[in-house]
Amino acid sequence: GFSEAVKALENKKYIVESINLASISQVPEDADVVIIAGPQREFLDAEVTALEEYLDVGGGVFIMLDPSTDPELDNLFEEWGVLVDDRLAIDDPNIGRLVGLDPWVVLVSSYGEHPITDDFSNGISLYPFARPIESETVDGIVESPLIWTNDQSWAETDLRGQLQFNEGRDRLGPLSIGVAFTRSSTVEKSDETGLDLTPIPPLPGQPPNEPVATSTSELEEQKEITLAEVIPPLPGQPPDEFDPKETVEKSENTSEEARLVVLGNSQFATNGWFQQQLNKDVFLNSVSWLGKPEEKILSISPKKNTNRRIAMKLVRARFLSWMAIVILPFLGFTIGGIIWWRRQ
Structure with missing residues (x-):
């Protein structure tokens, strides 16, 4: 699983x-x-x-x-x-x-x-x-x-x-x-959406409607030539700085x-x-x-430290110490002496 x-x-x-x-x-x-x-x-x-x-x-x-x-x-x-x-x-x-x-x-x-x-x-x-x-x-x-x-x-x-x-x-x-x-x-x-839009007739006394873009390419052209209207500043305020390139970059991002x-x-x-x-x-x-967490840095996760120490009572620890320091070396010498004596 x-x-x-x-x-x-x-x-x-x-x-x-x-x-x-x-x-x-x-x-x-x-x-x-x-x-x-x-x-x-x-x-x-x-x-x-x-x-x-x-x-x-x-x-x-x-x-x-x-x-x-x-x-x-x-x-x-x-x-x-x-x-x-x-x-x-x-x-x-x-x-x-x-x-x-x-x-x-x-x-x-x-x-x-x-x-x-x-x-x-x-x-x-x-x-x-x-x-x-x-x-x-x-x-x-x-x-x-x-x-x-x-x-x-x-x-x-x-x-x-x-x-x-x-x-x-x-x-x-x-x-x-x-x-x-x-x-x-x-x-x-697809390049063209193929939209077939039916024009709405104007109301009496109003000018006729402007033609509507019917394809993706025409919509893109209209998007490119559209300019933002600059609002004049109030008296005593500095004029606003407008950069159309910056607006396009923000919309793309x-x-x-x-x-x-x-x-x-x-x-x-x-x-x-x-x-x-x-x-x-x-x-x-x-x-x-x-998940797109762009603010986070992907990396290797740190490995957790594992406690590998052996917990035992004092009596058992002394027994292991005697086994390693005295008993096992004594057995080794004893076995070696027996083998030497039999070969003689």
Whole structure:
């Protein structure tokens, strides 16, 4: 389960709630981030539409996909340029053998340049049963690979046979198993809206109405040529300084930005794996970045100091001291003397 991840989010003052998009048909307006962790069933069309509408208004969605699953998010992925590989990421067996890991547990120490992973340096994170996630260029969307496997890894096609690289069928690493996407919510899905507006006739004695813009391009032209009316200052007050460029820049900066993170693994955030190396930081930094707390700096969470001292009674402590200082050395000398005497 994900109880450790939920507890970590609650410690960060997040309110974690489960939602059923099939019953509510839309993401709640107060939701900062939507997390989809290891979906096992297909999403309904209404659920996919709810996610798309949530992203259209600047929401943040975190999707963690496992191999051999198809949640039917093709339309959403195509819109954002997400490419999901059905193969299984296999790590170099020699690397895993050194640290006691199986080949299907990918050991990662290479990360992309992104606020989620900036402070990771060469730190290690572990991903059991991961699938590659890549991206393609889409207008208006910026993609940033987050997690890379090593050069000796590969994407395995045959999951039932022996795990070995097969030229022509498998794909040699490095593999991307996590990508972050950003899109401005002001990006239009089509160039022309095709609005067909019916003009309203003027009232008797009034001049005819001015023509109305019927396309996005005309609306943009009107937006560019619109000038603000400067109100004259009151007597004795200095004139106001007006800079139209500054107004345009402020309006552009207030536009919301939709964010999406897709990882080819959910087990790294499950109980037992969540506390391993940088797994916790990958998860929490992704959620924090998606929630857009720009005033906060994403970093590696400090490890809590664990008290590893052994508490025991005085009698037992003296007994252990005698065992280490007197009894064990005496037994060693005795056994050595017996062996020497028998050899003589």
